[in-house]
Amino acid sequence: MGTAPPVAEASGIVKQFDSTVALDDAHITIHQGQTHALVGRNGAGKSTLVSIMTGLQAPDRGTVAFDGRPAPRLADRDAWRTRVACVYQKSTIIPEVTVAENLFLHRLDRGPLGLVRWSEVRRKSRDLLEKWSVDVDVRLPARELTIEQRQFVEIARALSFGARFIVLDEPTAQLDGAAISRLFTRIEDLQQQGVTFLFISHHLQEVYDICDTVTVFRDARHVLTASVADLPRSELVAAMTGDAADTGRRGSRRPPPSGAAGTLTVGSLTSAGTYQGVSFEVRAGEIVGLAGAAGSGRTEVAETVVGLRAADSGTVDIAGVRPRPGSVPGTLAAGVGFVPQDRHHQGYVPHMSIADNGTLTVPRRLGSYGFINGRVREGLARSAIEDLAIKTPGPDLPVAGLSGGNQQKVVMARALANDPRLLVLISPTAGVDVRSKEFLLHKVEETAAGGTAVLLASDELDDLRICDRVLVMVQGRVVAEVPRGWNDHELVAAMEGVDLDA
Template sequence: MDPILVATSVGKRFPGVVALSEVDLALAAGEVHALVGENGAGKSTLIKILTGVYQPDDGTLTYRGEPATFASPMAAQQAGIATVYQEVNLVPLRSVASNLFLGREPRNRLGLLDFRAMNRQARELLSSYGVDVDVTRPLRTLGMGVQQMVAVARAAATQTRVVILDEPTSSLEPREVDTLFGIIERLRSDGVAVLYVSHRLDELYRICDRVTVLRDGRLVHSGLLAELPRLRLVATMLGRDLEEVRRDGATKFEGEHTADEKPVLTATGLTSKHRLDDVSVTVRPGEIVGLGGLLGAGRSETAMAIAGALPLDGGEVFVAGRRMRTGSVAVAMRAGVVMLPEDRKADGILPDLSVRENIVLAALPRLSRTGLVSRKRQDAIVDTFMKRLRIKASSPDQRVGDLSGGNQQKVLLARLLCTQPKVLLLDEPTRGIDVGAKAEVQGLVDELAAEGLGVVLISSEFDEVVEGSDAIVVLREGRVVTTLRGADVNEAALLDALVDET
C-alpha cells in the first residue's frame, strides 16, 4: 500500500514543554491506522499538525508524494484531509442536509441553493451508510450518536484521501458502532487512509491494520497491530517493562479490612449513558481503593458520579450507611464526600486569591455566624492545615497562583479537609508536580487513611495506584471487570485485567 500522508521526524515545542519530538507516521491508502497513547502522549498535537492547526517546529510532511505545508485547517480540508472530532463540530441550528453539504451546496441554474436536490442527495448519502433520519430536521434535535454519524458521513462524502477519526465511538450505541465500522470498511475499499484514535482495545483490534504508539511526545512503537498482543500494547503505552512486571508481580500484601467492617462509602449500579455501566465501589474507613484503567475507562466519571458532579441514569450512593441523593455536589459535600479534581488550574484553585482564601472557601458556611465569618477562626484553621500539610508559602496572604504545583495541590487538599469529610476522592493527585512534592502528597494520603478517612485514588501511573492502594477496582469502557485485593494488588494482575479478552 502506497503512503498518502507521511510525517517525518516531526517535533513541536511550547513554552517549557516539548509536546512532540522526532515522531514518524505514515498513512497508507486503504489502511486503517491506530494512533494510541495515554493523556499527554502527544496524539492531539500530532493530529493538529497533520490538519494545519499547528505548524511543526521540526521535521516535514509529505502528502501524496509531494512536500506539504498546511497553513490552516481549511487548507488541509481542501487538500483532502478530513477530521471528525470527539465533540461534533457542525452547526446545530442548521438541518442535517445543510451540515452534510456545508460549503459545497448544490445550486440551480440561477446560482441559488437547490434545497430539493440537497435534501435528496443527503437522504441517498445517509441511506447508503445505513443511517435513516429526516434530513430536514435541525441537527441539534438529534441524539449525539446520530450527530456523530452525520459528521463521519460528511467527511467520507467529500473528495477525501485521509480521514482522521478522534474517539468516534464515544457517543455511539453498539448498533451505531457497527454502522460506523461499515463506513470505515467502505473507505478502506475506496483507497482512503484512515487514522483511528481510540482507547478501546476491542475496537482497535477489530478494525485497525497498523498501530503507532506515542508516549511522552515520542514514538515508541509502530507496526502491524496483529503482531502486537494486547498486554504488550498496554505495557508499551504505559512504559512498563512487561517481563519486569511479571517478575515482580505479587510483591505487595497489605493488612486486609475485615468483611464485617461497616463501609464508609458504598456506590452501587452507577450508570450514565455512554460513560458508566453498572459500576460499584465499596470503601471502608481507613482504606484506599484505587480505580484502575486506561484513558477513557471511566475512572474520573466514577469519582464525579460519587461526588455529585455527573448526572446519573441509575445507581445509589451510601455514605456511612445513609443513602445520599446523587447529582448534587452540595449534597455530597454535606454528606461528607469531597473530590480533588484532575485539573487543579481549571477546576480547583482560584489563582488570584490568597492561600488563606483558597483554603477556607469550602468551610465558610460552617464558620459563619449570622452571615459573618470570624477572621480569628479562619486564621486558626489556615494555620492548622498549613502546618499539617507543610504548605510552603511566604504567608497565608501570598497569592496561590505564585506557589509551586505541589503546594497548590496541598492548598486544595487543605480546602477539602476543612469540611471534615468522611470520603476523599483524589483524581490524579500527583500530576504535574515534582518528585519531592509527589512523595509528600502520597505520604499525606496515607496519613489521612490511617486516621480513618475513606480514600478513592485515581492515577494514570500504575505503580502509584498499586503502591498506594489496599484494593483496586479495575474499569474498562465504563464497566467494572474485576476488583483486586491483598496479594493480587500488583502490576501484573492489573495489566492482565485490563486486556483480558474474556
Template sequence: MVDDESRPVVEAIGIAKRFGPTVALAEGNLTVLPGETHALVGRNGAGKSTLVGVLTGLLKPDAGEVRFAGRPAPPLGDRVAWRQHVACVYQKPSVVGELSVAENLFLDRQPRGRFGLLSRSRLRRTATDLLESWAVPVDPDTPARELTVEQRQLVEIAGALSHGARFVILDEPTAQLEARAIARLFDRLTDLQRQGVTFLFISHHLPEIYEICQRVTVFRDARHIVTAPVAEMNHAKLVEAMIGDARGLVQVGQDRPSVPASAEPVLTLDAVGVPGFTGPIDLTVRQGEIVGVTGSAASGKRQLAEAVVGLRPRTGRVRVADAAVKPASVPAALRAGIGYLPADRNADGFVPGLSVAENATMTVADRLGPAFMVLPRQRDARGRKAIADLEVHTAGPHQPVGELSGGNAQKVVMARALARDPRVLVLVHPTVGVDVRSKESLLGVVDAETRRGRGALLVSDELDDLRVCDRVVVMVAGRVVAEHPRGWDEATLVAEIEGIGEKDV
C-alpha cells in the same frame, strides 16, 4: 513512475516541535499506507496530539515535513486544501448542537439557489445523498444535539469525506461508547476501508488495536519508537515500546485486605431511584471498601452516580455515615463528605484556562483565607501538595490545566475530589482516555485512600478499573442484576454487562 495509489497516504518525516522550553516532538516519524487502519499509541505526553496538530495543518513544525501521496503538504493558511487531504474526528464533539445534521455537514459551503440565497431543499437533498453514499443511517433534519456519540462520529466522518479527504484521523473514538456501539463502529470502519478510506486510529485501549488495525506506530518521550505490523507486536512488546520496559499495568490493590462485614458504612443508598433511569437501588459502601458499579451506557450507572452527588434529582435516601444527604444539591453532598470525579474531565472536570492550583482547590475556596477570601499563598501551597501527592507532571501550580496531558489533567481533577477530605469518593470512569502509567497511578490513589479509611463508589465499564474493587455490582436497564466479590470471571461479567443471561440478586 510511481502512481499516487501506491504511495503512502501520508508521511511525517523528522517532525520537531517545541512550545517554549517544552519539547513536544523531537523525532516525529509516521508512514500510513493506502487502505489501512494504522494505530498510533503512546502514553500521554508522548507527542501524539502534537503530531495530529501537524498532520492536520493546525501546527507548524519547527523542523521536518509532511507529505500527502508523495507531495508536500499545502501551506498552513490553505484550509480548503488541507481538508481535501485529511480530517480528524476528535473525542470532543465538533458539531454545532443547535444546527441540524444537514447544516453541520455543509456549515461553510451551503448549497445556493436562485439569486445566491440558501436553498434548504438542496441542502437537505445533498445531505441525504452524502449520508446514503457512506451508509450513515441518520436523518439530515435531526438536531445535532440529539445524536448519540456513535451517530455524531459517523456524521463527522461523512462530512470529512465530502471534502474529498480519504484519510481520517480518529482520536479516541471508542472512549464514550458501549460494547455494541464499538462493534458497529468497527464494522463501519471496515466497510469504509473497502471503499478506499484510510484511518489513523488513536486509542489507549490496547485490545482495540489488535481488533481493528493492521499496523501500529508507537511514540515515547516525543519520539518515534517503532512501526510494525500488529501481528508482530504482542501485548508485552507493545507495552514495552510504550513505557520502556516490559511491565504492563500493575495489578493495583492485588494485596488489599478483605473488608469485614462489620465495617462501618460510609455511604448507604436506600431505595434510590433516578426518574427515567434507575431504581429503586439499595447499596452500601463500607469504610475501607471500593465498590464497583458497571453496566452498559444505557444501564443508568452514570445517572445513579450523578444523583448521589447531587447533580440529578432522585427518590429514596442517601446517607454518608449516619447523616442524610439532601437530594439534588451538590453543596449538600460536599458538606456531607462526598468527593466526586466526573465522567468527562474536559466538559465537567476542570477549567482549562485556570491553573493547577486553582482547579485543585475549587471545592475548598472557603478554606483558603479569612472571611471567604482566597489567599494565593495558601492556594498555591495546596496546589504544590496536590502535585507532589499525585505526581502531577507540570511546570508548577500556576500552569493552566489545559496545557497538561490527559492523564495529568485527570490527576488534578482527582486532587479536587480529595481536597475536602471526603468520607467517600464517587468516581465515574476515572481512567478514561489516559495512558497505562496514569491509569496505574490513578487507581493507586483510590487504593491508598480507601486503605486510610475512606470508601469509594467506582463507576466504570473498564475491566482494569473494576479489578481494584472489593466487589462489583452489575446494572442492566436501571437495576442491579448481579454482584461479585473480588476475583470475578471476566467472561461472566461481560455477559452480564451486555444483558446476556441476567439474573436478579
C-alpha cells in the same frame, strides 16, 4: 511500476510547549487502504501529532506529507480539507441546523440573486449520503441524530471535500456494542472503496478487531509500528508501558482489617450513556482505586458520589447517610472531602487567598452569624500550610501566585479541612511535579491510615499504586477488581479491555 507513496507521513516531528516536550523526533507512516491504529498512554503525544497532521498547528521541527507531497501551508484550510479530516470524540455537527446544512456549511448553492437553492442543497446531500451508504434524512435537524448517525454524517462531510484519509479520534467512546459493530462494518466498507483511516482508541481490543497496523507512542516518542496480526497483546501492552512491570512507589501502609466498617456503599448506579449498574464499597481506612481509560465512566461515577452529578437510578450511602442526588452541600454535610479533576476550573478561586480557598468547606468554623473571625481563619490556614508543606510567604497570597504543585496542595487542604469520613480524589496528581506528586500521594495514605475511606479515580499508574484494590471500568461498567500487588501489564490490559491470554 513503483510503490505508491504513503497516504500520510510525519517525520522527525518535534513539538514543545514551554518546558514540556510533547513530541520528540516522532514519526508515523500510513499507507493506502489501511486502518492504522495510534495508541499510547495519556501524555504519549497522540493528540499533538493529530493536531499537526490535520494542520491545526505547526511542528517546531519535522515534516508532514500527503501522497508524497509536502503538506499545505497552515493558512490554506481548503487544501488541508482535501487531504485529511478528523472526526473527533466531541461532535462538530451543529445541532440547530439540518443535516443538509451541516454537510454543505459555507458551500450552499446560491442562485443569481444570492438566494440559497435549498432543493439543490438537499439533492446534493442525498446523493452524497447515498454514495457513502449513510441512511439519514437530510431534512432532519441534526439534534435529532443519534451519536452514531452524527459520526457517519461527519465522515460523509469529510469525504465530500475530497479527503480519502480520515482520523477517527476515540470514535467508540460514546457508542454501545451494536453501534460499534455497525461503525466497524462501515469502516471496512469504506476501506474497500479506498479510504484510509488513522484510528485512535483507548480500547486495545478494538485495535485487534478493526485495524491492520498499529503504532505505539510513549513519552512523546515513536516506540513501535507493527502488523496487528503479528503482534501479541502482551507485547503491545509492554510497548505502551515501557515493559515496567513494577516501577514506581507502592503503598507502604497496611490495608484496613476485613471487618472495618463500610463508609461508602454505592448500589447499582446507572446514568444513561455514561455508566451502568455500578456497585462497590469502600471501608474505613481503605483506599479503593477507580481506574479506566477516557470514556470509561470512572470520573463520572466519582463525580456522582460527591454530588456533582445525579444518577438516573441507584444509591450512594455515606456512613449511613444518603445525600440527595446531585447535591454537593448534602455530600459535604455527610462528611465528604473532594479533590476535583480540573483544579483550575473546579478546585480553587484563583484570585482569592490561600486562607480563603483552604477554608471554603468549613464556614461554620470561621465564626457565627455569617461573620468571619480573621484570626481563626488564619490559624486554620497556617496549620494547613505547615501540614501540606505549601511554599508561600503567607496565607494571604492569592492561589494564582503559586506553582501548580502548591495550588494542588491548597485544593487538598480544602478537601481535608472538614476532617472527612470519605475523601474522593479524581486524578489528584495531574500536572504537578514529581516531588509534589510523591507528597500528595503520601498525604492520601496518611489520611487513610487515620481511618478515612478514600476513593481515588485515575488512569495514572503511580496514583493507583497506593490503592488496596482497584476497580477497573470499561465502557461504563466495572469489569474487574484487581488486588494490591498488580503489575503494569495486568492493570493496563484490564483498563484497555484486552485479554492477554487471547
